[in-house]
Amino acid sequence: MTIAVDRPPDVDLSSIKTVKQVPYTEYFVSGHRTCQGCESALVMRYIAKAAGPRTIVLGSTGCMYVANTSYYTTPWVVPWMHTQLGAAGSAALGASAGLKVLMRKGKLKDEPINVIAFCGDGGGADMGLSAISAALTHAEYRFLVILYDNESYANTDIQLSGSTPYGAVTTFSPTGKQRRIMHTRWKKNTPGALVAGHPDAAYIATADAAYGVDFMNKVRKGLASGGPAFIHVLDPCPKGWHYDPQLSHELGKLAVETGIWSLWEMEDHVVKLNGTTRAIASGRAKRKPVREYLAQQGRFAHFKDEDYDLFQRRVDEQWTNWLIPGVVSFGIEAGTPLNMPTQSAPAVSEAISESV
Numbered sequence: 284m285t286i287a288v289d290r291p292p293d294v295d296l297s298s299i300k301t302v303k304q305v306p307y308t309e310y311f312v313s314g315h316r317t318c319q320g321c322e323s324a325l326v327m328r329y330i331a332k333a334a335g336p337r338t339i340v341l342g343s344t345g346c347m348y349v350a351n352t353s354y355y356t357t358p359w360v361v362p363w364m365h366t367q368l369g370a371a372g373s374a375a376l377g378a379s380a381g382l383k384v385l386m387r388k389g390k391l392k393d394e395p396i397n398v399i400a401f402c403g404d405g406g407g408a409d410m411g412l413s414a415i416s417a418a419l420t421h422a423e424y425r426f427l428v429i430l431y432d433n434e435s436y437a438n439t440d441i442q443l444s445g446s447t448p449y450g451a452v453t454t455f456s457p458t459g460k461q462r463r464i465m466h467t468r469w470k471k472n473t474p475g476a477l478v479a480g481h482p483d484a485a486y487i488a489t490a491d492a493a494y495g496v497d498f499m500n501k502v503r504k505g506l507a508s509g510g511p512a513f514i515h516v517l518d519p520c521p522k523g524w525h526y527d528p529q530l531s532h533e534l535g536k537l538a539v540e541t542g543i544w545s546l547w548e549m550e551d552h553v554v555k556l557n558g559t560t561r562a563i564a565s566g567r568a569k570r571k572p573v574r575e576y577l578a579q580q581g582r583f584a585h586f587k588d589e590d591y592d593l594f595q596r597r598v599d600e601q602w603t604n605w606l607i608p609g610v611v612s613f614g615i616e617a618g619t620p621l622n623m624p625t626q627s628a629p630a631v632s633e634a635i636s637e638s639v
């Protein structure tokens with residue numbers, strides 16, 4: 284049985300092989316007021332470039348709404364609409380369903396249109412997780428939710444989110460004389476939770492703003508997948524992470540090179556590690572010490588050796604104890620029988636009919 288797949292638009296969603304093949308045309312231009320070195324804004328630019336002109340973008344409240352759409356100005360060239368903090372999943376699903384109904388009733392030309400909804404980590408990994416989860420169960424609709432992760436509620440002055448790393452200083456977790464480490468919880472594994480729990484999602488991936496071509500290709504794969512898709516992209520924030528804006532790209536790379544952030548994708552119901560993450564996992568590259576990444580950021584300036592050591596141990600565990608490094612945050616008991624892929628097993632058991 285097959286899941287009904289929506290046709291992707293006739294614009295180019297093919298894989299970009301080299302930087303020279305990146306489309307020249309911009310659909311996210313100047314006219315925004317994000318901080319210098321803001322990688323979240325770069326993520327928006329990549330999204331728009333990769334998706335092209337036949338696209339509707341829905342943006343949840345956060346820096347990428349507030350700083351991007353000051354009164355009477357906008358950097359968006361494609362149609363853009365604000366949606367509530369926590370509503371990216373429902374906005375994506377609703378827009379996709381709405382377009383389908385209008386086309387079926389003949390009120391809109393029947394043509395494939397990309398629907399992309401973005402949210403921050405506060406809006407997606409915390410407040411809007413249930414809406415994203417619900418949306419990813421609707422295999423009959425084609426849309427892409429992109430969570431841009433700057434690791435805090437940045438727009439409202441850097442409050443701690445479920446995506447904030449262990450020990451980081453935020454306005455909710457200041458360091459002090461009595462207590463050096465105020466934030467003692469480990470970063471939530473949002474994409475791992477989503478990939479493990481949503482068997483009908485068509486495409487789920489992680490990305491990093493420092494790996495632009497990889498990210499743009501993932502945006503295209505998500506849009507071309509024909510069903511519900513989700514990408515979690517890490518993007519350094521000079522204001523919240525307290526570093527010189529010129530280090531944005533370097534820090535994005537270090538997040539992957541230290542193994543703190545992993546690059547992977549689930550396509551056709553199979554998980555693949557990508558790029559540097561794959562090279563580390565297969566022994567072709569060595570993980571860098573987490574200190575190289577953490578020590579360049581003011582939010583970890585209070586760290587002592589013991590704090591770096593603890594952080595390193597937790598990251599090591601991601602690579603030694605997790606079933607898939609950086610993806611599935613548990614191991615399995617030795618000797619546990621595992622499902623083996625068989626030639627005869629059908630991919631999916633029965634067709635899902637159109638519900639609108």
Ligand SMILES: Cc1ncc(C[n+]2csc(CCOP(=O)(O)OP(=O)(O)O)c2C)c(N)n1
Nearest residue numbers: 344345346368403404405406435436437438
């Ligand atoms: C329901 C609701 N609660 C609180 C707010 C205030 N608010 C606006 S933006 C924001 C931060 C959002 O953080 P995140 O989603 O991580 O996006 P970022 O600002 O980091 O880009 C908050 C708390 C709001 N707009 N709506």
Ligand code: SF4
Nearest residue numbers: 317318321346520522
């Ligand atoms: S606070 Fe961070 S995410 Fe927000 S505009 Fe500035 S750099 Fe970008």
Ligand SMILES: [Mg+2]
Nearest residue numbers: 403404435437
């Ligand atoms: Mg945020």
